[in-house]
Amino acid sequence: AMVEEMMTAKGLQNVTVFFYNPNIHPRREYEIRKEENKVFCQKLGIDFVDVDYDVENWYARVKGMEFDAERGRRCTECFDMRMERTALYAHEHNYNAIGSTNATSRWKDENQVDDSGSRAAAKYPNLVYWKYNWKSDEMTLRKYQISADRKFYKQEYCGCSYSLRDSNEWRKANGIPKIQIGGETAGLGNRYFS
Numbered sequence: 143a144m145v146e147e148m149m150t151a152k153g154l155q156n157v158t159v160f161f162y163n164p165n166i167h168p169r170r171e172y173e174i175r176k177e178e179n180k181v182f183c184q185k186l187g188i189d190f191v192d193v194d195y196d197v198e199n200w201y202a203r204v205k206g207m208e209f210d211a212e213r214g215r216r217c218t219e220c221f222d223m224r225m226e227r228t229a230l231y232a233h234e235h236n237y238n239a240i241g242s243t244n245a246t247s248r249w250k251d252e253n254q255v256d257d258s259g260s261r262a263a264a265k266y267p268n269l270v271y272w273k274y275n276w277k278s279d280e281m282t283l284r285k286y287q288i289s290a291d292r293k294f295y296k297q298e299y300c301g302c303s304y305s306l307r308d309s310n311e312w313r314k315a316n317g318i319p320k321i322q323i324g325g326e327t328a329g330l331g332n333r334y335f336s
Contacts, residue, residue: 204304233266
């Protein structure tokens with residue numbers, strides 16, 4: 143839904159998906175999410191940029207924040223790292239705007255995401271961060287419709303190893319099966335949106 147919206151937005155041209163997610167753990171989850179994005183981009187006829195799985199750098203940047211709460215300092219550092227890399231690529235390849243679909247996630251604070259994007263874009267002349275209300279009722283409904291129609295893989299956690307750990311601890315305390323990576327079954331509910 144977000145990519146579709148970007149493709150039809152006034153003032154945006156050459157929409158490209160820049161996949162830089164060194165936070166996603168384990169590698170199998172990363173590859174599932176990346177492949178799904180690649181296939182979706184191919185279907186829409188837009189460019190997909192696959193950036194290295196820079197996991198060692200990610201762990202170095204969040205060192206000391208391993209037990210921060212979701213939406214805390216660790217998430218800010220994670221967004222900053224990814225937005226900085228995105229802004230650099232945009233600058234080097236003459237894009238005039240960057241954006242993020244992270245602000246759509248129920249796991250994330252949209253202001254935290256947008257602040258990271260704005261800081262990263264401000265480092266380069268002629269580059270802006272495209273802020274958008276991704277959590278409107280209409281956008282949320284469209285997101286779930288597309289996910290169900292395309293049988294998108296349902297992500298059961300943010301993506302990082304600490305989110306996986308914390309989510310599984312919460313599930314265990316509440317008698318819910320742990321998160322399942324890949325496969326046809328999920329730890330909770332269906333694997334695919336319906």
